[in-house]
Amino acid sequence: MALLVWVYLLKRMALIIFVMRYNVHKLLLTILFGVGVLSVMASVKKLEVTSPSGGIKVEFFLQGKGEAAYRVLYNAKPVIETSTLGFDFQGEPSIKEGLAITSSAITEFNETWEMPWGEQLKVVNHYKQLKVTLAEKAGKKRTFSLVFRVFDDGIGFRYEFPKQASMGKVVITDENTQFKLTGNHLVWWQPGDWDIYEHLYNTTRFTDIDAISKRNHPNLAQTYIPENAVNTPVTMKTDDGVYLSFHEAALYNYAGITLKVDTTNLMMQSELVGNSKNIKVVTATPFNTPWRTIQITDRAGELIESKLILNLNEPNKLGDVSYVKPTKYVGIWWEMHLGKASWDMASGKHGATTENAKKYIDFAAKNNIHGLLVEGWNAGWEHWIGFEDREGVFDFVTPYPDYDINEVIRYGKEKGVALIMHHETSAATQTYDKQLDTAFAFMQKLDVHAVKTGYVGKILPKGEYHHGQYMVNHYQRVLDMGAKYKVAINAHEPIMATGIRRTYPNFIAREGLRGQEFNAWASDGGNMPEHLTIVPFTRMLAGPIDYTPGIFDIKLKPWKPNNQVNNTLAQQLALYVVLYSPVQMAADLPENYEGNPAFQFIRDVAVDWQESKVLNGEIGDYVTIARKERNGNRWFVGSVTDENARTLTINLDFLDAGKKYTATVYADGKDADWDKNPISFKIENFTVDSSSVLNLNLAPGGGAAISIVPVK
Amino acid sequence: MALLVWVYLLKRMALIIFVMRYNVHKLLLTILFGVGVLSVMASVKKLEVTSPSGGIKVEFFLQGKGEAAYRVLYNAKPVIETSTLGFDFQGEPSIKEGLAITSSAITEFNETWEMPWGEQLKVVNHYKQLKVTLAEKAGKKRTFSLVFRVFDDGIGFRYEFPKQASMGKVVITDENTQFKLTGNHLVWWQPGDWDIYEHLYNTTRFTDIDAISKRNHPNLAQTYIPENAVNTPVTMKTDDGVYLSFHEAALYNYAGITLKVDTTNLMMQSELVGNSKNIKVVTATPFNTPWRTIQITDRAGELIESKLILNLNEPNKLGDVSYVKPTKYVGIWWEMHLGKASWDMASGKHGATTENAKKYIDFAAKNNIHGLLVEGWNAGWEHWIGFEDREGVFDFVTPYPDYDINEVIRYGKEKGVALIMHHETSAATQTYDKQLDTAFAFMQKLDVHAVKTGYVGKILPKGEYHHGQYMVNHYQRVLDMGAKYKVAINAHEPIMATGIRRTYPNFIAREGLRGQEFNAWASDGGNMPEHLTIVPFTRMLAGPIDYTPGIFDIKLKPWKPNNQVNNTLAQQLALYVVLYSPVQMAADLPENYEGNPAFQFIRDVAVDWQESKVLNGEIGDYVTIARKERNGNRWFVGSVTDENARTLTINLDFLDAGKKYTATVYADGKDADWDKNPISFKIENFTVDSSSVLNLNLAPGGGAAISIVPVK
The missing domain is CATH 3.20.20.70 (Aldolase class I)
Known part of the structure; x- marks a missing residue:
């Protein structure tokens, strides 16, 4: 049996952060509550951290010969099976095995910040964080931390390398971050092209991903697909109905990521974009990698609503950006x-x-x-x-x-x-x-x-x-x-x-x-x-x-x-x-x-939003999003479908209760079809309120746009 | 038996008329053909003239003690029964009886002229004219002519007084032009107000016309309805389905007309608008009265298409009117x-x-x-x-x-x-x-x-x-x-x-x-x-x-x-x-x-037209008009209904054959109603051609507007 010694230091503190909006300065009070600092005095079997509501859990542990590994669970079921972490360097030994945990800390952070422009005004940034510091037990005794931030809609983790004598200049030839899947998921992917993202998305089971077949597209000005990898964000759906999307956050002075596909082991592993000398990153300590992110939801639309990637970035460094004007x-x-x-x-x-x-x-x-x-x-x-x-x-x-x-x-x-x-x-x-x-x-x-x-x-x-x-x-x-x-x-x-x-x-x-x-x-x-x-x-x-x-x-x-x-x-x-x-x-x-x-919709539609809601959606099939303008009370709704016609029922319960609105619906005409009759549309208006329901008939390849304006 | 001596002088001549449009000068060739001059040497029982196609016939004759009278037939049936003509003067005997025909002439005129702006570019002005010159057989032996112009869509007639020694200055106290109806028609009328036309129209049988009841409307800034008369244009429909509309053309230096209603005799008689001294017109020979017009059709829409009133006016006297710009x-x-x-x-x-x-x-x-x-x-x-x-x-x-x-x-x-x-x-x-x-x-x-x-x-x-x-x-x-x-x-x-x-x-x-x-x-x-x-x-x-x-x-x-x-x-x-x-x-x-x-329609709609067609219509119920813009190939259609919802089927056979158009239909929404839901509309577009048929669903008090634009 291993000895576990836990020391909890609980304290409460308040941070005051000034968040600058382009036209107003707002004072946000953010509270860091429930800060736990966990110190580990001896070897640890498994560190765990959950999302604030507990739905997502990350487990970190060392396995085998001291290899850093993690696992992610969603509603108590694994969504990322044991996956390992490490690096290869030019002229230096890899970071892979022989690691020990030297300390760890769990903290909780909760702030609400404001976007100077964006999909919504206020963003809640609430996560629990596990920071694990590791050190090589032998050799150069290099040290680094792994920081996991666990949100209710996914996780982000990164490597943080402190300045250290045994690690000055660093030439990374590979970052070996694994994501071991729990099944042969349905994946919406595009090839891991180092030079362009302008591929169509492919919808296949994970084991059918074949990026190589996407080489040499005649209409791309440049393309380089060195292996069977995918670009991020890459999104998938498990047979249990869980949606996962993999990407990265806060990419600075580092290479972009692709995810190499191992169809035998249902494994993805980071493959950084390199150059012709096969160098991926040249840097020096101290440095952090970008956050590796996994959004995890049981509703496709929540992927869109998630602000996880933004939350993993630092606050506005520029102050007043009133010169940035959302515009058509x-x-x-x-x-x-x-x-x-x-x-x-x-x-x-x-x-x-x-x-x-x-x-x-x-x-x-x-x-x-x-x-x-x-x-x-x-x-x-x-x-x-x-x-x-x-x-x-x-x-x-x-x-x-x-x-x-x-x-x-x-x-x-x-x-x-x-x-x-x-x-x-x-x-x-x-x-x-x-x-x-x-x-x-x-x-x-x-x-x-x-x-x-x-x-x-x-x-x-x-x-x-x-x-x-x-x-x-x-x-x-x-x-x-x-x-x-x-x-x-x-x-x-x-x-x-x-x-x-x-x-x-x-x-x-x-x-x-x-x-x-x-x-x-x-x-x-x-x-x-x-x-x-x-x-x-x-x-x-x-x-x-x-x-x-x-x-x-x-x-x-x-x-x-x-x-x-x-x-x-x-x-x-x-x-x-x-x-x-x-x-x-x-x-x-x-x-x-x-x-x-129909051009009236383009005239009217806002470009800066107070809030956004994904009303429905299935990846590759359809999606409907409602957004409320900033500095006004109009809502706009957009709905798109794939090659299949469908009727979507939209509940307008997002409107202010008791208020009357005029909804102008720009919809496909009865005989509309993206190929046979793409310009057939109809525009209808209705007086609606928060109890109203609209049926949208989308044509093949069709859509609907709605403006919802308060009745004066 | 009376002796009738007919002399026909047939000649053909060409007139070249320059019609100036504001941006182009067009040369119009108009042909006066089939001119007949009829000289009457002796007393005549009945002079007749028909419209060019023969559908309308005017009979002129003297009756009783030499009273000038006329009758109008449409498709061989009387639409105006024997009606007499005459004047009352201040300080002079009336012109009423004791008249003789001194000469008469029938001519035919056919020209096509161009409107500098208007409902259509080209107007056909085709009529047969009977000019009867009358003279008093005794007394002052005053003379005047009655000129009847008979078109295929109605008639116009006027009095022409030449300069004459026995008639210099003229003070008319009454023009006694009668229109004796052939039945108790359904009439769309407004009161014969000398001061305003801003009354609602009334729909009654002729014998139920009661202009006096329309006195003292609280919302009219001025109003004067001296007797049971109607303003013109006044329109009626016979039980045989013939439409009649009475008005006047070319009103200069004369009083406007009202039509006094004699419900007992189904008779209307001109009642000129006078002044407080009961003087109607002060003038001097030579002078002509305005044309008294009767449009006669068996399709209500033809009343609108008729250019009879314009044709009874003289050509453009102003020349270049390019400063007159049709505009929204x-x-x-x-x-x-x-x-x-x-x-x-x-x-x-x-x-x-x-x-x-x-x-x-x-x-x-x-x-x-x-x-x-x-x-x-x-x-x-x-x-x-x-x-x-x-x-x-x-x-x-x-x-x-x-x-x-x-x-x-x-x-x-x-x-x-x-x-x-x-x-x-x-x-x-x-x-x-x-x-x-x-x-x-x-x-x-x-x-x-x-x-x-x-x-x-x-x-x-x-x-x-x-x-x-x-x-x-x-x-x-x-x-x-x-x-x-x-x-x-x-x-x-x-x-x-x-x-x-x-x-x-x-x-x-x-x-x-x-x-x-x-x-x-x-x-x-x-x-x-x-x-x-x-x-x-x-x-x-x-x-x-x-x-x-x-x-x-x-x-x-x-x-x-x-x-x-x-x-x-x-x-x-x-x-x-x-x-x-x-x-x-x-x-x-x-x-x-x-x-x-819906404002797009107002943005788009033309204000100057190449041609106009009334596609359907019943007075007081509904009407649909299609107009083609000048200097372009777009058509616009408007359709209005009364308080009754109705479905109108519009045949687009007026479009160029073989050409594709996009029709954008601005229609009432499904639940639209002028009172309960007046702003409910829908806009739909269709690709159409000259074989297309559109069904328009008009709400109570509703309408539809259509723009029809050639597909490029």
Whole structure:
């Protein structure tokens, strides 16, 4: 029998944290209660920590020859079976065995913080934490801690390496964090591509995951899938009806993660994104890894409602971010994807002209849209995709001669439409790094406070990948520069979001998924109807998505006879609610909106929210989300289905009791069908209250969008 | 047996008429063919003339002691039985008996002319004319002609008095033109009020007409109903299913007509509007009376399609009227009727402020609306309704101090919204006459090209009435001044339109009916649902109507708890098509449109038309009109019903064959009802072609509006 000595030190303390909102400063009182510090004097068989309500339990223990291991239980049943933890280093022995627990502590933390913009105003961050400090019993006696934070909707854990004499500079060649599954779950996955997240999601049993088969997609500008791994967030459902989603939080100065798939052992193991030298991370103590996260729920929608990944990030470091304005925007963008215009000037159909920009500004100003993205405004687009030598081509201050940026900004200001800058780096990161200060100072001079960045193509310098440590740090430098010059960043071809928008609220959105543009030209037919019923439960768990919804000319006439958007028009509307982003594009050509009463929904829909509720949903089938606007009393509801028609019954009990509202329902027409009749819609209005129930009839590939406005 | 000698002179000639449209000059070739000149050498028993197709026949003859008489037959059956013609004069014997036919001529005329703006581009003007010249056989031997023009959709006839020694100055005390009906028809009538047309229509059998009972309506600013007469247009339906509508055309320097009702003899007789001295018309030879018109059809909708009244007017005398721009407009207007704002400044809630005007301009600019009416902009409104001494109060060049008219015009121009001037005369016609040149020169200086005039209250000088000769000439002076300064006139409290817009195309619209504002405050409950199913077949036959449709806040909350608009929201949309006017107000407060997808119809709907078709309709029950825009290929359809719900089947065979269109149907919601649930609507879209059929479900008091746009 082992000797267990427990010492509990219980104390209560109060922390006062100032959380800055972009327009108000609110004082939040957070209470750290029930702090237990557990000191272990001898070998310990098993440390346990549960979520605040007790539903989730993490067990940590040493096994075999002193190997760090953990297990996760949900409602007393394992959801992660015994999985081990460790590292491989270049020129140093691995951290794997021979470990001892030198101390451990369980604490409980409960705060409510406010998002300066987001899916909701207030976020509860309530967890119990187990911090276990380990040390090698022999050799270099390296030490590190494992910190598990257990929430009611999942867990996060990370490695924390203190500064130590025997471990200075660190070159990680592998992080060996395991996730051993308890069954052959149904998985919504995309390949563990080191260079892009723009794959369709696949729905298979775990043992049928075959990332290798996804290599060489003809429509991806860059792709690298070295082995059978998946990108995160990856979401699965057990046969018991438990939903699990794996991702990471607070990724700084480290490589992005993929999860290697061992179909024999139902095991996933971290495979960090490396470079061509097979180095994953170069760092030095002290350092922490990102949090490895597992969201665990028995309701699919709770995955979306969960703020676990944000909670694992540090509070706002930037203070006042009032320059970050949630906004709808239009852009000189879709017309390039249609082939109507071009980014470059040599083509003779340059899109980014002063005149065209003014056309979009006029349209935006008329329609409650306050942003304008102009792509192809700066010289260099003649030497872009398809060229190897892309360094030194673009700068970010020289407009094409037919684009008067000062005039566009002046005209936009007069009409209440702010320019969103565009920086396509063509993945020539060294050029961009060199010009970064100049580029951002230029925006400051122009009073421009948002930029869409792009990294199309293979990363330069060669041998680096979009999701590796080099790029994580590059994206961070851009973010820091944004903070310096008060510019919000919307990164395309980004590293996946890991919740750092909590700490850097100028990181407004990212692409990082197969966006709308694939519908314009992908040779595989584009984004099939199920795509957007999977994205909310996978990609969207990471953070805001710049999907660019709102295509009304579903059949892309006359530009793209062989392509189409694979949703109904009503679903395109629903996306403004379903897909969260503080920047939402009205992506179609203005002329395709003119005259369509369904456009009223885009005019009206909010982009910043007081609260959000997932009313129903099954991954890959359908989902319905209701959101209440900030600084107002309107609600908006979006509902999308896959290729199957279905009727969803929506209970409006989220409305204020006793209040009357007008619900305007933008739904699929009776004969709507994403392929055969995608633009058939109907708009109906009803007087509703909190006791009302709405039946939504969704067409194949269809959706519904609802605005719910208090009756005056 | 009488001797009949017929001499036919047949010749063919071509006339080339230049018709100027505001943006194109079109050459129209019109052909006058089949001209017959009939000379009568001896006494004639009966002269006959038929319509070009032969369906309508007019017989003219002398009866009794040489009394001029006529009869009208439709499809060989009398629709007007023997009716006599004549005049009473002041200080001169009546023209009544002792007449002889001195000559007669039958001619045929066929031209196609173009409207510079209107319900349709091309108008066929095809009639046969019988001109009978009569002379008194004894006494003063006065002479005059009766000219009958017989169209396939009705007739017009007038008296033409040549210059003659025995008849210089003429003071008419009565024109005794009879219309003897063939049965006790069902009649849609309003009382023969000399001062206002803002009565509800009544639906009774002819013998139940009781105009006297309509005296003293509490909500009319002025009213004078001297006897049991009706105003025109008055429309009726025989038990044989023939529709008749009586009115007049080309009213110049003459009194407006009412029709005295003789229920015993089923007879109507002209009763000109006079003055307090019982003088009807003061004139001198040569002069013509207006045309007395009877539209005759067997389909109610054909009354609306008929251009008989316009055809009886002379061609455009103004030439280029490109300053007359069909337009939708908003206005600082409804908020006064709601009591939210006031015309006057002393009230402390002055509506016509620079700031408020800019708010409306911003709203208009965003919504494809290009006009702004501002009422209450000029000093004087503190001394308006309710004052006897109204002369000298208003001028038309002095803004209130909180209204910067130059800035409003400048701001509007910048945004593409033109100011519509407002001249409320408070019926102080001498003040207005004196200031007319100054007022219109002021508009020219401001580059303003439209004015809404108003004549609320009893006419000054006392003893004159709105519809008498004095006012006919006053309205004409205003119209002539408009032509001089290139200003289009939209007259409220006008004389009824008589088709003079053909000759003076700067007469764009009139009120002359019980408009929308009665819904805001009338103590009788406002315009009942049937009102707008009668108006198209009565008032609208006269010409364009400034009804000011588009109230979305049907229940007028929170302003008017005891009033409401008595239609559904969908019917309010339908009115933009059903009620023809080249100026259509979006009358509600901007905030009542914001966010409502149904507003898209108002944004879209055209205001100038290539062609118009009445698809169905029964007077007082329902009507559906389809109109095709000018300079485009969109069609718009409006359908309204009375207090009864009904399903109307619309055949789209008017569309171009083989072409695909998107039809967006703005219809009543399933549970819509003008009283119980007036804002319930649904919007659906369908792909349609010329073989399509749409079923429209109209709610009680409801309607439907459809836009039909070619698929690109």
